[in-house]
Amino acid sequence: MILRVIHPLFKLDLEDKGLTLIEENSWFNDRFFTKYTYPFDFESTDELDAALQHITKIERASTESVYDVIFLVEGKRHDAQLLIDITIGRRLSPSISYGFEELPNWNKKLADLPLESFTPSPSIYDLAESYADLSWPTVNFCFPQVIPPEGKYDTDTDQWAYFEGFINNRVGSAFLQNEYDTENDLQINRNVMQPMPYLLYVLQQGFADAGYELAGDILQDPELQKAFITCLSDYYTSINEDAENITKNADEYYEILEVDTFDNVRRIEKARYANQQSITEPGRYVISGNVVVRTDRSQSAAYLYFNEEEIFRGVNFNRSYNEEYFSINETVEVFFGETGVIDFESYQLAHAILDGEKIPDALIFDLSITKITEYNEENEAQPTLLTPSEVKLNRCVPDMTFGDLFNAIRNYRNYDLRIVGDQAFVNKIEKELVSRPKVNLKAFEVREPRIKNNGDRSYLLKFQDIDNDLFDHPPVYVDRLGSNTEGYVKSADTTEIVIDLAPMPNNSLKGISTAQMISDDKNKLQLGLYSGLIDGKNAAENPRLLGLLNSYDKYYKNWLDFRFKTRTVEWTFKCTPEVSRQVTAYSEIQAYNSRFIPERVSKKILSKEEVEITLEVDKLV
Numbered sequence: 001m002i003l004r005v006i007h008p009l010f011k012l013d014l015e016d017k018g019l020t021l022i023e024e025n026s027w028f029n030d031r032f033f034t035k036y037t038y039p040f041d042f043e044s045t046d047e048l049d050a051a052l053q054h055i056t057k058i059e060r061a062s063t064e065s066v067y068d069v070i071f072l073v074e075g076k077r078h079d080a081q082l083l084i085d086i087t088i089g090r091r092l093s094p095s096i097s098y099g100f101e102e103l104p105n106w107n108k109k110l111a112d113l114p115l116e117s118f119t120p121s122p123s124i125y126d127l128a129e130s131y132a133d134l135s136w137p138t139v140n141f142c143f144p145q146v147i148p149p150e151g152k153y154d155t156d157t158d159q160w161a162y163f164e165g166f167i168n169n170r171v172g173s174a175f176l177q178n179e180y181d182t183e184n185d186l187q188i189n190r191n192v193m194q195p196m197p198y199l200l201y202v203l204q205q206g207f208a209d210a211g212y213e214l215a216g217d218i219l220q221d222p223e224l225q226k227a228f229i230t231c232l233s234d235y236y237t238s239i240n241e242d243a244e245n246i247t248k249n250a251d252e253y254y255e256i257l258e259v260d261t262f263d264n265v266r267r268i269e270k271a272r273y274a275n276q277q278s279i280t281e282p283g284r285y286v287i288s289g290n291v292v293v294r295t296d297r298s299q300s301a302a303y304l305y306f307n308e309e310e311i312f313r314g315v316n317f318n319r320s321y322n323e324e325y326f327s328i329n330e331t332v333e334v335f336f337g338e339t340g341v342i343d344f345e346s347y348q349l350a351h352a353i354l355d356g357e358k359i360p361d362a363l364i365f366d367l368s369i370t371k372i373t374e375y376n377e378e379n380e381a382q383p384t385l386l387t388p389s390e391v392k393l394n395r396c397v398p399d400m401t402f403g404d405l406f407n408a409i410r411n412y413r414n415y416d417l418r419i420v421g422d423q424a425f426v427n428k429i430e431k432e433l434v435s436r437p438k439v440n441l442k443a444f445e446v447r448e449p450r451i452k453n454n455g456d457r458s459y460l461l462k463f464q465d466i467d468n469d470l471f472d473h474p475p476v477y478v479d480r481l482g483s484n485t486e487g488y489v490k491s492a493d494t495t496e497i498v499i500d501l502a503p504m505p506n507n508s509l510k511g512i513s514t515a516q517m518i519s520d521d522k523n524k525l526q527l528g529l530y531s532g533l534i535d536g537k538n539a540a541e542n543p544r545l546l547g548l549l550n551s552y553d554k555y556y557k558n559w560l561d562f563r564f565k566t567r568t569v570e571w572t573f574k575c576t577p578e579v580s581r582q583v584t585a586y587s588e589i590q591a592y593n594s595r596f597i598p599e600r601v602s603k604k605i606l607s608k609e610e611v612e613i614t615l616e617v618d619k620l621v
Contacts, residue, residue, distance in 0.1 A: 106403035503546035
């Protein structure tokens with residue numbers, strides 16, 4: 001059996017390292033990647049230590065200990081990570097996680113997926129009206145009328161004084177448009193228009209990005225077919241989202257100078273920092289951000305100038321090492337035909353000090369320049385209406401990875417993922433039970449296997465913690481006697497199945513019943529239901545069917561009933577590598593005149609010709 005780790009800088013042959021390979025069945029836990037090894041020990045060589053950036057040395061500068069590698073095992077090639085957790089002298093104690101090639105974009109942000117992006121014609125309002133009575137799979141996104149999180153838009157401000165309380169506000173047969181009242185110089189923002197992508201479309205694009213076509217039961221899920229993702233986007237609610245960001249670190253100095261300390265005992269080095277930025281478009285701008293000024297027995301300072309006029313000064317005067325943080329929030333104007341010049345200058349230490357160590361790349365400043373008002377040729381302020389002109393779905397998804405999204409839905413519906421060729425089948429576990437490869441291990445039975453009864457198991461299905469009084473989706477507690485949403489007592493051994501999403505609750509505003517966002521946290525996955533107009537309104541449907549009781553009844557009940565009734569059998573045997581390759585966490589094991597589903601398969605490599613396997617399997621009843 002070939003066991004090898006391959007990295008551009010090194011290669012490790014592991015046949016004689018006593019490796020134990022672990023594969024867990026993801027049906028029994030909330031993780032998708034479940035292949036790994038136990039830590040194993042071996043002596044490093046000078047060449048390997050150099051390739052690992054001298055990981056065995058105490059004085060090593062690098063903190064890297066995880067290496068992306070290729071892992072050859074049981075005749076297959078896997079994308080993997082080598083984690084070197086412990087070193088003692090020249091001995092390394094690494095472990096390997098592998099199998100990442102199945103979904104190489106698992107850690108890709110949703111915003112980086114190839115989601116729909118185009119400029120509608122003649123306008124986004126016309127597009128929204130044409131989509132009003134359509135749903136997935138006819139369209140990939142929708143414009144449901146949704147109530148934003150409480151307090152999100154302050155109607156006491158000029159910007160939101162005329163806001164009527166809804167995202168995608170539709171009255172009669174048209175979406176409300178924002179207007180500029182030239183006579184009274186009023187900017188009337190009644191509405192925020194934002195497309196909201198359908199969940200299944202985003203999942204389809206995520207799998208397509210990995211080279212697969214999404215298939216299986218998930219595409220027939222009646223609630224998920226109507227589920228849309230909502231996440232308030234700055235792109236659709238800001239006048240100018242595209243701020244220019246400027247940063248400078250301590251090692252990016254202009255020159256090094258020598259200065260005397262306060263006591264004139266010695267001279268110390270200080271750095272001079274300089275940065276210049278020009279603004280050519282007329283308008284009003286806000287310069288905001290943070291500046292750090294570090295000193296040691298001397299005076300240090302930072303200055304900001306606009307067109308040679310000082311608009312900020314931060315001074316740090318201290319008799320020992322000290323760093324002081326300053327906030328900047330200044331407004332400047334650039335008139336038509338002119339150029340605004342922003343100069344930053346600072347004299348301070350060229351490093352930070354943390355726990356006695358010098359940090360050469362510490363932050364000096366982090367500033368953003370944002371246009372808040374545009375001027376015309378007469379230097380008159382132009383209306384700052386919210387007038388979106390493009391559909392950019394990658395701006396309308398939460399700040400999470402594709403893997404996080406899929407795992408949330410997998411746990412929500414108790415789905416399985418199986419890659420077959422260029423298709424990604426997401427099915428109910430019950431369907432996968434009848435289509436697994438069968439392995440007969442009768443010849444490897446032992447006289448007295450370990451048997452465990454599972455009637456004392458209990459489970460708690462729950463959404464992520466949501467701090468909002470409108471959110472009314474209680475957890476579902478399940479044991480062998482049935483399910484409850486109240487009056488249960490959770491034990492220390494209860495398995496919690498936490499589902500990282502939040503169905504939006506229903507609420508009413510101005511006589512319209514629809515979904516309300518519970519948070520503007522861009523890390524939260526919030527779902528609503530929309531399948532077209534309801535009594536002529538683009539309101540979201542009642543989210544009751546997105547609750548956990550429905551998920552339990554349709555997707556978990558049969559599976560958890562099986563887990564209460566089954567018996568877990570464990571035994572260990574030795575076999576050839578050829579037999580070992582057939583045994584996986586997704587095989588159907590035939591032994592003891594019974595059929596079993598593996599929970600966990602452990603393979604200890606004894607030699608090139610022999611493998612010791614420990615099986616933990618559940619009997620099919």
